[in-house]
Amino acid sequence: MRLEQYTQPFASSFYKKYLEDVANLSSFFHCEWNQKALNKRVKEANFTKHKRTELADVITTYMSEYGISKKSSQHINELKDNGVVVIGGQQAGILSGPLYSIHKAISVITLAKQQRETLGVPVIPVFWIAGEDHDIDEINHVYIDRSRKLQKLVYPEKSRTKKIASEATFDQQLIKEYLDEIFKSLPETLYTKDLKSNVLELLDNNLTYTSFFTALMNELFQEEGLLLIDAAYEPLRKLESDYFQLQILHSSELAKVVFEHEEKIALEGFGTPIQAKESAAHLFYVEAGERFLLERVNNQFVHEAKGISFTLDEMMEIAREHPEKLSNNVVTRPIMQEMVFPVLSFIAGPGEIAYWGALKTAFELFDMKMPVLMPRISISIVNANTQSLLEKLSFTIEDVWDGSLQDAKLHYINSNRNEEVPHLIEEIKADLIEKYGKLEQLLMKDGLKLSPLVQKNLKNHEKQLNFINNAIEDTFLSKLDATTNRYDRISMNLMPNDGLQERTYTPIQLMNEYGPSLIKQLLEVPYEFNGKHHVIYL
Known part of the structure; x- marks a missing residue:
């Protein structure tokens, strides 16, 4: 195993600024991200x-x-006493969703271990699952390799309602068929059979997005003592009752300060990550598993399309008696997290850092300060085959990210192309257009109204020319396939969908290749929280 570190590829301007010059973003955050x-x-x-x-x-x-390990039990006891937490969260994707969910858990665990040793206090890793999110289209798919191309494979069941992830259930037969299709897309290895069996076992009695996600994450990280909690878990909502009441009472001021603070971000040239409105309530109302975003209109909390309307007193009563009917949004979730947990540090992805930048005055409204926002560890894994191909073609991983690899592939193709062929086809097309034009003019001169037939006949010829041109191109590319396939395999591994590996693949695809010990291996890497992208050669 070898570790290399690189400047973050594909970083937004705000994220890049946060990584490299956070001191100049002090108007948006309470502290920098260092020891x-x-x-x-x-x-x-x-x-x-x-x-x-x-x-x-x-x-x-x-x-x-889901099963509480000895280490998890220790962490729960420390949390009950005087422990502090490193916390991160993510949506409940199928098979954990993209790899960055795993990288976030690794970040939480790693930073907690490091700070336990450095600070000399119990520091506990916590993973907050966003089971209250209702945009199922963001989590209902994985990408698989099919015929050397990536295909987005969507869980086929469509719900008529937009239920939150914790209440959106799978059809048992459909999800098993869906998982079977995913595993069929994987190359058969020594690990495939046991991996599939283990996943199907985790699926038993875990037929919601959130419970299936939780079962898998607990399986992967329980020996590290990672504590898991679903934001939509009803007992947690009851614990949050007092905090919901505070957020309701201050909803008007909260909307105002967030709106004004986000305007400052926009003036700095970083856009509006939240797109906050002064009328926002920054809370959802939950009914029969569906979430409805509330706004403040004429001293009422409303969702006009659904016909929902509550007075302040009614909202306070809901918070007291039925807090499970309330749900946080992107603004109030970080505030709720701070109210519920003793947070030392929040592990944040690029998008989270952007919208947290709009929340400084929101935290101050509740007499709190933001925790240390630590950029999560981002990782690319380079397997032996990809390493070999990079060496043979004399490319680096940075060449893949900056487009040099694809440029080289196109140069190779074009340097082997006989340019006379497409030129000749274009000449034939031009000649046909000219000749058919003359034919059409002669017919019109003779009073023969056959222009539609002439144009139809010309289009048939053009269609046949396009057909033969495509056939020539396909045959030509097939001739070069042995070499171009090398370029494509590198891109598929390191820059799928023109982005980082961690944004496309699931851990199952890598565990099928490396075995169940992969997570343990990744946890043993000596990561640094330095804002760099970690490339691991296995």
């Missing part, structure tokens, strides 16, 4: 305000359905 900030946070933050016993009980109850 000094972590030291200060653990000394100055008020970690006595949290309902530790109730929170520990909620996590214990939630995780007991």
Whole structure:
């Protein structure tokens, strides 16, 4: 195993600024992301305000359905006492969703271990599952390799309602057929059979997006003691009752400060990551598993399309008596997280860092400061075949990211192309157009109204010429296939869908190649939280 580090490819302007010059973003964040900030946070933050016993009980109850390891039990006990947490979260994708979910969990675990040793206090890794999210189209698919091309394979069942992930259920037969198709797309290895059997076993009794996700994540990380909790878990919602009431009472001020702060981000040239509105309530109302975003209109909390309308008093009553009927949005979720957990650091992806930048004054409204926002570890894994191809073709991984590899592939194709062939076909087309034009004029001169027939006949000729041109191109490319396939295999591995590997592939695809010990191997890598992209050669 070899580790290399590179400047983040494909970073947005705001993310790049955060990684390289966060000091100049001080108007958007309370602290930088370094050891000094972590030291200060653990000394100055008020970690006595949290309902530790109730929170520990909620996590214990939630995780007991999936199995609590000895290390997880230790972490729950430390959380109940005086531990602080490193926390990160993600949507509940099928088979964990893209690899960055796994990388986020690795980041949470790694930073917690490092800070436990550095700070000398219990630091606990927590993964917050966004089971309250209802955009199922974001999580209902994986990408598979089919005929040397990536195909988006979507779980086929369509729901008429947009239920939250924690209540969106799979049809048992359909999901098994769907998983079977995924595994059929994988090359058969020593690990395939057992991997598939294990996944299907995890599926038993876990037929919602969130429960299936939780079962898999617990399977992968339980020996590290990663604590898991679903944001939509009803006992957690009950614990959050007081905090929902605070958010409701201050909803008007909250909307105002977020709107104004986001305008400052826009003035700096970084756009509007939240697209906040001054009328926003920044809360959802949940009914029969569906979420409805509320706005404040004439002192009411409303969702006009659904005909939902609540007074302030009614909203407060819902928060007191039925907090499970409320759900956070992108603004109030970070605030709720801070109210519920004693957070030392939040592991954030590029998009999260962008929208957290709009929340500084929102935290201040509730007399809180943001935790240390640590950029998550991003990883690309280079297998032996890809390493060999890179060496044979004399390319680096940076050449893949910056487009040099594809440029070289096109140059190779064009340098072998006989340019006379397409030129001749174009000449034939031009000649036909000219001759048919003359024919049409002669017919019109003789009073024969056959222009539609002439044009139809010309189009038939053009169609046949296009057909033969495509056949020539396909045959030509097939002749070069042995070489172009090398370029394509590198791109498929390292830059699928023209982006980082971690945004497309699931861990199952890599575990099928490397075996169940892959996660353990990845956890042993000496990562640095330095904003670099980590490339691991296996």
